[in-house]
Amino acid sequence: MIGFDYGTSNCAVGVMENNTPKLLSLGDHGRFISSTLYAPSRDVIVNWLQKRLSLNEQKNFQQQRQWQLQKGQNSLRELTLDGYPTELSFGQQALNNYLQEPDEGYYIKSPKSFLGASGLLPQQMELFEDIVAAMMSNVKSLTEAALGRSVSQTVIGRPINFQGLRGEESNQQAIKLLTNAAKRVGFKDVEFQFEPVAAGFEYEASLTEETKVLVVDIGGGTTDCSMLLMGPKQAVLADRTRDLLSHSGERVGGNDFDIAFALKGIMPSFGLNSLLKTGKPMPSNSFWQAMAINNINHQTEFYSSANGRFLEQLIRDAEQPDLLTRLLTVQQQKLSYRVVNAAEQTKIALTEQTEQQIDLSDIDNGLTVDLDRNGFAMACKRELNAIAVLMKDAISQANCQPDVVFVTGGTAKSPVLNQFLQQQFQDTPIVIGDHFGSVTAGLTRWAKTIYS
Incomplete structure (x- = not known):
């Protein structure tokens, strides 16, 4: 049995050793593998996955994906004839492959962000299920190699609310996709636990008396808050329903901080906030769409041929056409992930430094952008305020x-966020947990509780 944090930013796996959760090292990736996938062609994902399924599952899969498998086989032949690799890559290697040739192949980061999206066509649902299954298959193989045995039972973390506009319907859609993918790759027993609750279970192991704990899990895609009654007496219970005093959650997480930082910190160098020759402000819609890597519809619109023609017209109408030419380069070479990744890496660097320079000379010769911690705080005001609302909502629901x-989650490392939290809770102790490992450890503890 394992605890499996299939996260928006990273994936991690835990097992119990000597009654203590241990996060496994997943091959060359270490304890955390970035939630990314790169394929030389989107069509070959389904073929890669089929080869890694059990014989029985391969037959079912072939019946369900017959047309996609044939299309993928044609793509595989073309790739082989042209001398291109045909394998999928994951984690950091996936990002490296994308950055080498952004306009070639198929790259996706944080597919968990799309699982609750509304308006998905059946073929899109199948594609996302195959992407998730491929990533889970890779993690499962790495896990079994590390343990030297097969695994068939898992508890997977889930946010309070997945990213979607249809509330519980979006949640059920996402859970169905995750369950189907997990069972397809060989997990026989699949259960889910709220991520903030799991993080709370790990913190609970250190408590010596009954405590009311507000768990704030700032993940890559969502922020989730749970008010929990915790302590030694509660920790041994298999049913914790009475101890979960309240929940709140929303689509605001590390990715949103990165996107906001990219938009307000980097996009002015691409023409945002500039003027047209008429003196009117530059239309901002394409800048939003360019950076919205967690929104299928926005990205589809940004990379459309019609938008390419629109940007070419904006260049002709712009007072500073050189700036808009950079945005067109992003559109033509599919560089949205490249720009947002630069913002993310700067956010991480600003944990230790107060300012950072980004080199974007691959987009425009000599282009650099200077960013600092204060600018990050200003760019992310909306996201910080949304987190404050979620925390107050959880406290209000619990009526205590x-x-x-x-506090857990990678974004919690930011000094900007720490200062913000201190302002919200001036008279309450704040404990910062393992930024990336608390949820995985808690899921592992819960796996032992329900499967033992």
Whole structure:
């Protein structure tokens, strides 16, 4: 049995050793593998996956994906004839392959962000299920190699609310996709646990008395808050329903911080906030769409031929056409992920430094952008305020004040966020957990509880 954090930003796996959760090293990726996938062609994902399924599952899969498998086989022949690799890559290697040739192949980051999206066509649902299954198959293989045995039972983390506009319907759609993918690649027993609750379970192991804990999990795609009654007496219970005093969650997470930072910190160098020759402000819609890597519809619109023609017209109408030419380069060479990744890496660097220079000379010769911690705070005001609302909502629902606030998630490392949290809870202790490992550890503890 394993705890499996299929995260928006990273994936991690835990097992129990000597009654303590241990995060496994997943081959060359280490304990955390970025939630990314790169394929030389989108059509070959389904073929890669089929080869890694059990014989029984291969037969079912072939019946369900007959047309896609044939299309993928044709793409594989073309790739082989042209001398291109045909394998999928994951984690950092996937990002490296994308950055080498952004306009070639198929790259996706954080597919979990799309699972609750509304308006998905059946073929899109199948594609996302195959992408998730491929990533899970890779993680499962790495896990079994590390353990030297097969695994068939898992608890997978889930946010309070997946990213979607249809509330519980979006949640059920995402859970169905995750369950189908997990069972397809060989997990016989699949259960889910709320990610903030799992993080709380790990913190609970350190408590010696009953405590009201507000868990704030700022993940890559969502922020989730849970008010939990915790302590030694509660920790041994298999049914924790009475201890879960409240939940709140929304689509605001690390990705949104990165996108906001890219938009407000980097996009002015691409023409945002500039003027047209008429003196009117530059239309901003294409800048939003360019950076919205977690929104299928926005990205589809940005990369459309019609938008390419629109940007060419904007260049002719712009007071500073050189800036808009950079945005057209992003559109033509599919560089949205490249720009947002630059913002993300700067966000990480600003944890230790107060300012950072980004080199974007691959987009325009000599282009650099200077960013600093204050600019990050200004860019992310909306996201910070949304997190404050979620925390207040969880406290209001529980009808009690927390004894302690336990914070986890990669974005929690930011000094900007730490300062913000201190302002919100001036008289309540704030405990910062393992930024990336708390959820995985808690899922692992819960796996032992329900499967033992």
